[in-house]
Structures are given as C-alpha cells and as structure tokens.
Amino acid sequence: MCIAIEGRVYLGGRLARFKLGRGKTLQFSNRHLVLPGMVDIHVHFRGWELSYKETLEGGAAAALAGGVVAVGDMPNTRPHIRTAELYRRRMEEGSRLPVVYRLHMGVPRDLAELDAARPPTVKVYPEDVAEFGWGHVEALMRRCAGLGCAVVFHCEDPSLFRDGERPPEAELACVEKVRRLAVDTGARVHLTHVSLPQTVDAARGWATVDVTPHHLLLDRENCRLGGLCLVNPRLREPRQRRELLARLAAGLVDMYATDHAPHALEEKLSAAPPPGICSLEVALPLLLSLWRRGVIALEDVVRLYSYRPARFLGVNADPTAGYFTVVRLEEFAVRGEEFAGTCRHTPFEGFKAFGRVVATAVGGRVYFRDGEVEELC
Numbered sequence: 255m256c257i258a259i260e261g262r263v264y265l266g267g268r269l270a271r272f273k274l275g276r277g278k279t280l281q282f283s284n285r286h287l288v289l290p291g292m293v294d295i296h297v298h299f300r301g302w303e304l305s306y307k308e309t310l311e312g313g314a315a316a317a318l319a320g321g322v323v324a325v326g327d328m329p330n331t332r333p334h335i336r337t338a339e340l341y342r343r344r345m346e347e348g349s350r351l352p353v354v355y356r357l358h359m360g361v362p363r364d365l366a367e368l369d370a371a372r373p374p375t376v377k378v379y380p381e382d383v384a385e386f387g388w389g390h391v392e393a394l395m396r397r398c399a400g401l402g403c404a405v406v407f408h409c410e411d412p413s414l415f416r417d418g419e420r421p422p423e424a425e426l427a428c429v430e431k432v433r434r435l436a437v438d439t440g441a442r443v444h445l446t447h448v449s450l451p452q453t454v455d456a457a458r459g460w461a462t463v464d465v466t467p468h469h470l471l472l473d474r475e476n477c478r479l480g481g482l483c484l485v486n487p488r489l490r491e492p493r494q495r496r497e498l499l500a501r502l503a504a505g506l507v508d509m510y511a512t513d514h515a516p517h518a519l520e521e522k523l524s525a526a527p528p529p530g531i532c533s534l535e536v537a538l539p540l541l542l543s544l545w546r547r548g549v550i551a552l553e554d555v556v557r558l559y560s561y562r563p564a565r566f567l568g569v570n571a572d573p574t575a576g577y578f579t580v581v582r583l584e585e586f587a588v589r590g591e592e593f594a595g596t597c598r599h600t601p602f603e604g605f606k607a608f609g610r611v612v613a614t615a616v617g618g619r620v621y622f623r624d625g626e627v628e629e630l631c
Contacts, residue, residue, distance in 0.1 A: 285584075287609065290556055291323030291577035291616065292538055293563035295464065296446050296511035298530070299325070300596075301347070303332035308516035308596040314351040316514065316534040316595025318621045321579030321611040324569040325353055326511075329360035329377055336360040338370035353616055356567045358406055361386060365397050374568060375444075377406045380428075384412040388431065395441035404442040404566075407432055409453070410487055420488055422450055429456050436460050444566070447513045449487040451497035454506050462566070464509035467540045468531050470499050472601060481527025482601045485513070502558075503549050509566065510558040512537045516597030532597035536588050539607035542581065546608045576618030581609035 299313035317325055327348065329335035335344055341359050348355030359373035361382040368376070376398060378391060398405050409428035410420055429445065433456065436443045443461040448454060449469045457463045468477075468485060473495040477483035490498075501507055514537075515530025522528070533540070541559055544550050550558075564571035571577045588605045590598045614621050 285582055286612070287581050287583055288573065289321065289538075289579050289581065290560045290573050291564075291571040291579055291614065292321045292559045293324045293567060293569060293571050294320075294322050294511050294514070294534065294537070294559070295326040295509060295563045295566055296328065296466075297325045297514040297534060298328045298330070298516065299348075300516060301331065307518055307521075310347060310351060312596030313514070313516075313534070314353050316532075316593060316597070317353050318614045318616075319594035319611060320535045321538045321581065321614050322534065323353055323571055323577045323579070323614060323616045324356065324564065324567060326356045326358055326375070326563075326567050329358055330379065334360050336362045336367065338367050341371040341373060352619075352621065354569045356569065359403075361391070361394060365394060368394070368397050368401060368403070372401065373403055375404045375406050377408070379408045380410045380412040380415075380424075383428075388435075392435050392439060395435055395439040395443075398442070399440040404444055406444045406446050408447065408486070409445050420486060422490065422494070425450055425453055425487055426456070429453050433457075433460055446511065447487065449490050449498070450494060451501050454498070454501040458506070462508040464511040464563075465498060465502060465507050466511060466513050466531075467533050467537050468513075468601070469495065470502060470544075471495075471540060471605070477601050479601050479603075481522040481524065482531075482599060484522075484527050484529050485515070485531050486529040499544075499549070502544075505554070507558065509563050510537070510541060511563065514597075516595070519599050522599065532590070532593070532595070532600045533602060534595065535593045535611075536600070536602060536605075536607050538579070538581070538611065539586070539588075539609045540602070540605070542609035543585075543607050546585075570617075576615050578615050579611055580613040582612050584608070584610055586610055 299310050300308040301310045335341055344357055358375045358377040361378055395405050410424040411427040414424040445457055445461050445463045447466045448463045454463055473489050473492045475492050512533045514534040516532050517528050517530050541555050545552050545555055560571045585606055585608050588602045588607055590600045590603055
C-alpha cells in the first residue's frame with residue numbers, strides 16, 4: 255500500500271491517494287488507520303550518566319515504534335538540567351534524533367539562567383520545592399510570566415510525605431498552593447501526570463492537565479508486580495482510577511502523556527525500586543483500546559495525544575507536512591520483549607491493546623515498525 259497525502263507520496267506499494275486535513279484521521283482499508291503524528295509532552299530519555307537506564311537513541315526508537323513524532327523530555331537527568339549551558343547542550347544532542355525534540359528546563363538556583371536559556375517550559379518537582387522552598391517557586395513563576403514560559407508541575411507537596419509514602423492529600427494540597435500562586439503571578443501552569451479526579455476538577459479555568467496510561471488503566475488492585483508498578487504519583491485506588499477515566503471520557507482532560515521513565519530491570523526488581531514505568535511503545539494502542547471500547551471517540555485520541563500536545567510544545571504534527579502514523583487495526587497483547595527502546599519491561603505486560611503501529615513518518619521521512627510496509631515509493 256502506497257500513501258499519497260495532499261500530493262506527497264510516502265509509502266511504497268500499490269498507490270492509495272487521498273487528502274488528510276489537519277487533525278483528521280482516515281481509515282484507508284478495513285485493516286489500517288492513518289492518524290496525525292502523536293506528541294508526548296512527558297518522557298525521560300535519560301542518557302548522560304543514566305545511559306544504562308536508557309539512551310537518547312533508545313528513547314527515540316521507542317517513540318517511533320509508538321507512533322510518536324515529537325517529545326518533551328524531562329530535565330531530571332544526571333546532571334539535572336538547571337543551567338542555560340546544560341539546556342543548550344541537551345537541545346543540541348536532541349536535535350540529532352529522528353523525532354522532533356523539545357526539553358523542559360529544570361528549576362535553576364539562579365533565576366537569571368532562565369533569561370539566558372529562554373526555555374518555553376520549566377519543570378518543577380516536589381524535590382525542588384523541598385530544596386528551594388515555595389518562595390523560590392513563586393519567584394520562578396513570576397519570571398516565567400514575564401518571559402512567556404509555561405511552568406509544568408509534578409504537583410505533590412513534599413511536606414506531606416511520610417516514611418516513603420506519598421498520600422493523595424499531597425497532590426491536592428499542592429494543587430491548591432499552585433492555584434493561588436498562578437493567580438498571584440499570572441504564570442501559565444500545566445499539571446502533569448495527575449492521578450486524582452479532584453485534581454482535574456480543581457484545575458479547570460487556570461491550568462491544563464495531562465493523564466498517563468498507568469493512572470487511567472492501573473491501580474493498587476490490578477497492578478501487583480511489585481517494583482514494576484511503583485510510580486510517582488502513586489497508583490490510586492480502583493474507584494479513583496475509574497473516576498479519573500470518567501473525566502477523560504467527559505472531555506475534561508487536556509492531554510495524554512506517558513511519563514515514560516525507564517530504569518534497569520534489576521533496579522525495578524530490587525528491594526528499593528525507583529519510580530517509573532515504560533509505556534511509550536504502547537501508549538497509543540492503549541488509548542485506541544479505549545476508543546474501541548467506546549469510552550472515547552477517535553477525535554479524542556487525536557485531541558489528547560496529537561493536536562493539543564503539539565500546540566503545547568509548539569511543534570508540527572500535521573500529516574500534510576509528513577507527520578503521521580499508520581496503525582493496523584488488530585488487538586494484541588503487550589509484550590515488553592517486543593519493545594524497540596532500551597527499556598523492555600512494563601507493568602502492562604499481557605494487557606490487551608488495539609492498533610499496532612506499522613509506520614511512523616517525521617517530516618516526510620518514514621520509519622518502519624514491522625515488515626508490512628517495506629519501502630519508499
């Protein structure tokens with residue numbers, strides 16, 4: 255099968271010609287679906303001193319295998335990206351990847367680093383609040399309001415952490431604190447990987463939110479794989495997960511993002527596993543499985559994982575410009591050993607997903623997921 259979009263021919267084989275407008279989808283046979291390229295605003299591509307967990311190249315391979323054409327990488331690398339120098343170095347390295355690369359800068363000790371780096375987004379962690387204090391966070395938000403950068407919060411109040419536990423109250427307390435700061439400073443705020451339906455409700459009118467595959471589909475009862483299920487914020491109770499999914503179905507969630515956070519398997523199976531879940535290769539099929547079940551519409555898939563994330567990162571995911579993914583309409587079981595990236599373990603092992611990615615195009619160049627589409631026209 256050969257695909258021609260707005261006169262541009264992309265894939266080899268027998269020609270199928272059509273127009274696919276911005277934000278649109280097309281089922282061009284009873285077996286295949288063409289979607290705009292997916293955009294994931296929350297990934298951890300590791301590298302540098304953490305290359306044993308995942309490399310930049312491994313992360314990009316995982317993205318392409320999952321139909322993702324652009325990513326927003328997180329700054330909690332080693333070293334943490336808190337300076338303009340490190341920000342520019344990482345952006346230069348990311349620019350060589352086969353996906354469109356964006357980077358969230360970390361919280362700098364000296365806020366003048368923001369003026370030097372001019373990042374479009376800055377990521378605030380609970381550890382930043384614990385180290386620098388809310389006063390520093392408020393000053394950062396004021397600086398970002400002036401510079402035009404959005405502030406992305408992993409919203410949990412560290413003062414409520416106890417003996418390694420991070421209760422739901424920590425998320426809710428942080429959301430209320432950040433809401434007051436957003437009103438006072440005028441900063442643009444995004445709350446990432448929210449885990450509670452109350453957070454979605456509380457954010458309306460002053461912040462955007464994203465949810466992850468694991469907070470939508472996994473909970474304390476159906477995920478019993480020990481360290482493989484450990485993530486921050488923690489997985490919640492089944493009732494809370496179902497209510498969060500209901501918010502997604504009601505159109506109250508702005509974006510869908512993986513928080514793809516690789517670790518070595520031996521770390522995840524240890525007595526003190528680090529938090530993080532690998533899901534970049536299967537995030538789109540997991541979302542499409544919700545479409546197949548009638549939970550969301552196909553337009554919601556594009557809105558949540560392509561159009562709005564692309565607008566947030568300021569990237570192109572338009573199929574007419576050569577950014578698209580082709581999925582084969584079939585159900586399959588998730589197998590970590592089939593992942594294309596460095597990380598090949600996941601708590602979604604054995605989950606039923608729908609819509610296997612067979613090709614991903616970035617800027618007109620096609621990358622192949624399997625042997626079904628084999629050559630360029």
